[in-house]
Amino acid sequence: MRGRAELLLSHAPVFQGAEAADLEPLAALAVFRTLARGEHLFREGDAVDTVYLVSSGSVRVYRLARGGTRELTLHVEGPRQLVAGVAAFQSRAEAPASAVALQTPTEVLCLPADAVRERVYGTPALARAVIAYFARRQAELLARVEGLVFSELGERLAGYLLEHAAEPHLLPTNSELAALLGTVPELVSRKLGEFYRLNLIHLERRRVRVLDRVELTRLARGNREG
Template sequence: MTHSPQVQEILAQSPLFQGLGAPELEALAAVASLRSLPKGETLFLEGDPVHALFIVARGVIKVYKMDPQGRRQIVLHLEGPYHAVAAVAVFLEKPHYPACAEALEDSLLLAIPTEAFQRLLETHPALSRALIRFLARRQGQLVHLLDRLVFHEVAARLAEYLLGRLEAEGQGFSLPTNPELAALLGTVPEAVSRKLGELFRRGLIRLAERRVWIDDPAALREVAEA
């Protein structure tokens, strides 16, 4: 098993383990291991048994489902550094992954075996409380997303997404493809392309090889709140 300061740093920065003390972080690090996942490689497929909880250390993981015909991907979300992948699946009555996941770019993940994680929940109450807080925040995010999909225009949803990526990853973050962005924002690729172009022409964002810089976050925030 990998047990190093790097592992504890990854755990400490994860929203899932926000606020945990040294004893809990050390216990998690003792059972965790690092795993490389090259761009385009599959982390798991829908229906696979849940064998680990994954935290992204570096890179981006796409979580998606296939349409009933198996021809089109429906992107559910993208998980960047320090975020958990399919955390809820660990606690399903039938622990199988409800979607597929693959690396959008060369990635490094921290894997915590499911059985070991569940044992730690039983012996470390602070870890259980952290998990409850995480799930409550996640539910709030889903309600907020539903509100945005129903009541806000594509430009506002796109601006909010870009600001969220900026906050999580800093300037020069990598942008997913327009079809992937469209699935995340509840629209079509043509609308995403059009709105990205508008933000670029207005000087609110800079684009270079699918990487984004935001020079005036306050101006973009006005678009997000429109």
């Protein structure tokens, strides 16, 4: 288990540039946890005492609107990604959102938050890596907010598909994808069907494969002419 933990930590973007020796003490504390689809890793308001890193599968991080009738998906984290990690670097923090597994199985690596903070604060290479990672994630979040406000659904969906174009990707449900893209399930279904008919993607049993990366890139940029 320790070897798997060391490998995962060394490839995680949050620790990019850190030395293996800096990560070994954290790997020694690691525990792996397996989740089924729909199982919560944590809920909004829970005490943050653990740092979670996705090993396999994916985790959706979301917030409930007032009254709990609607959900806003903030982001979906895949392998090697940190799950709502900023709160873990605040002492006595509460989870600002909820996190739920999107696939069965989804495996996450769990580390004691206090041990991670102590190690990062006391290791310059780790501190630099974590600060750089959070700066990148803030830029990504701002870009996502901008996309939700100013772009059309086709652009947002094309961008999502391109993010997962490296290999065939198991799509979330239309409801989950709609929450992620800031729309409703019916429009997601219609737009996926359109992309399928245009031969931009291959879609079978929720598994999607990008066929025309060039055209999807053009759509994601909002360029509909030549």
